[in-house]
Amino acid sequence: MMLKFLNLTLFVLFAVSVCFAQKVTATSNGIFYNVKNYGATGNGKHLDQGAINKAIEACAGKGGGTVYVPAGIYLCGSIRLKSNINLYLDAGATILGAPPESKAYDEAEAFADTAYQDGGHTYFHNSLIWGEHLSNVSITGRGKIDGGGMTNKDHEHMGDPTGGSIGTGDKAIALKLCSNILIRDVTIFHGGHFAILLTGCDLVTLDNLTIDTNRDGIDIDCCTNTLVSNCRVNSPHDDAICPKSSYALNKPQITENLVITNCEVSGYEEGTLLNGKRIPAKAGWSNGRIKFGTESNGGFRNCVVSNCTFRNCNGLALEEVDGGIMENIIVTNITMQDITHYPIYVTLGKRNRGPKASTHMGTVKNILISNIYVTGADSLSGIQLTGTPGYPLQNITLQNISVQYKGGGTKEQGMKPFPELEKGYPEPFLLGANPAYGLFARHINGLHLLNISFTTAKQDNRPALIAQDVNGLEIDRFKVPEVMGNQLFQFAEVSNKDITHAAWLILK
Incomplete structure (x- = not known):
């Protein structure tokens, strides 16, 4: 009797699995649309974006x-998302970016007005996966997006508004003016100018x-009500x-109500996070950090960064240099190693690009x-908190900070x-070694330093x-x-000044 029951159970499970497989591969049931039924090869040799589209x-x-992408390698140019679509990349599925000479990417859209932002923030349609004015769109699954032949140019910093590679597929995912977005579980390797760019x-x-x-x-960039959680970048x-608030929408628009939590950021050689070797990269202009700015015309408000780790990269940066506001920002429960x-x-600067x-x-x-x-913090600079003459930082609190x-x-x-930032690009290494190894504070109204410890x-x-032009210095x-x-x-x-429990700071 027990044997008959087990056989019946196995038969039922087999029948269910067959039905599910048929449902996944069906093309007209309104739930799953298998890209292979629309002509995708998944062999990594033939362009598949037409079938996926x-x-x-x-x-x-x-x-x-749900548009279902089963296991395979799908060589692609531009994939155009639509509203109410879940692009599901199954385990073993890879969207592989085609090389520029394939002419498989959409043309970059026109930008009628003056571009006050970097080129990478100006154009979207020339991306591997893109969407504009969409709602209820998602990219999910345990598959991979491999930038492959996508453009990955050198830095376009220092305020060149024509920067970025136009027309060659320079972003893995670019979404503009979309709402109710979910991107979950996927892996992105070699993501171009931006692995993920969200604007407005x-x-x-x-x-x-x-x-x-x-x-x-x-x-x-210029986004509201955003949650970034459990990510390794x-x-x-x-x-x-990198939260930003550029002029890409032809107006200043704030980034607000943002939470970044339970994330890991690092600066290992590209590919060595995925293969487990974790080879430290040589520090250059910037690497692996969480940074607010530099594009900051609209500014940032009501943002929280919590429970994150930094490894072999630059530290935390909050940079407001393009005329926006930065207020009500909380950063808590962070560990950093080899910084x-x-x-x-x-910092508050006056580049004011706009x-x-x-x-x-x-x-x-x-x-x-x-x-x-x-x-393992660098000897170049300690913590830097700097306003601009006549425009101080206001109400800045550092609490429970330990730096070796x-x-x-x-x-x-x-x-x-130590030179003022003024209109310069806000990177500490451009100003040279800081005269304070631990903390340099300048142009601040209301600085609260509570339970701080430095070792070398x-x-x-x-x-x-070093504290210069600080009104209202509390130290405990x-x-x-x-x-x-x-x-x-x-x-x-x-x-x-209000200084307690810091005998070395008591003026004699």
């Missing part, structure tokens, strides 16, 4: 559903993504997760950075005047703390190593 159009024409989007969820690329990993020569250039960088008639000085206020543990620096700085470095692997002969529990004969701090134009 046919499947997407058929699915959208029936009101939406609302209600966005990016979850459980693995990105191993050479340029920016995730750029969130490796970007050895650019930023890993290049600086551990924390908060129309002269509408661009004004920005503001930075209400920033809380807490529970940060850093080891490499040290080795000289007295001569500690005595050099090698003796550093620069001051641990601040520890640094004492170095005989060295000046541990420098204050200039510091008013309204």
Whole structure:
């Protein structure tokens, strides 16, 4: 009797599996649209974007559903998403970017007005996967997007608005003015200029993504109500997760209500996150960090970064330099190891790249950075908190911060005047070695330093703390190593001090 029951059970399970397989491969049931039934080969040799686009159009024409990409390698140019579509990449499925000479990518759209933003932020249709003015769109599954022959140019920094490679497929995923977006579980390798670029989007969820690329990993530009969670982003020569608020929509538009949580960012050589070798890349312009800006015409408001790890990359950067606001930002529960250039960088500059008639000085206020543990921090610069003359940072709190620096700085470095950022590009290494190895603060109204601890692997002969033009300096529990004969701090134009539990800071 038991044997008959087991046989019946196995038969039922087999029947269910057969039915499910038929459902997945069906082309007209309104739920699953298998791209192979629309002519996709999946052999990695023939261009398949035409077949995939046919499947997407058929699915959208029936009101939406899932476009199913089974295991295989699909050589593709531009794939055009539609509303109410879930592009599902099954395990073993790879969308492979075609080389530029294939002419398989859509032409970049026209940009009628002056481009005050980098070229990579100006054009979208020339991407591997793109969509505009869509709603209820998702890319999911355990498959991979491999940029393959996509363009991956060198940096276009320093304010060149024509930067970026136009017409050759320079972004893996680009979505503009879309709502209710979900990208989950997929892996992106060699993602071009941006692995994921979201511009002017609302209600966005990016979850459980693995990105191993050479340029920016995730750029969130002029977006609202965005959640980035449980993602691993490796970007050895650019930023890993980068909120922005550029002028790409021909107006300043804020990025707000953003949460980045439970993520890992790193600066290993491209591909070595995925293969497990984790080979540290040489630090260049920027690598592997979480950075707000530099594109910041609209600014940032109500943003939280929590429970993240940084490894072999630059530290956290909050940069407002194009006239927008940066306010109500919380960064908490962060660990960093082997950090290049600086551990924390908060700055207000006046690059003000945008129309002269509408661009004004920005503001930075209400920033809380807490529970940060850093080891192996670069000797180039400690924490930098800098406003601009006449435009101070406001209400900045650092709490429960522990940084172990490499040290080795000289007295001569500690005595050099440190240049103002002004209209310069906001990267600490461009200004040279900082005169403070631990924390440099300038042009701030309301600076609160609570439970701060610095140590050095090698003796550093620069001051641990330099504060200039700071009104309202509160310090409680601040520890640094004492170095005989060295000046541990420098204050200039510091008013309204409240210092407790930091005997080395008590003026004699």
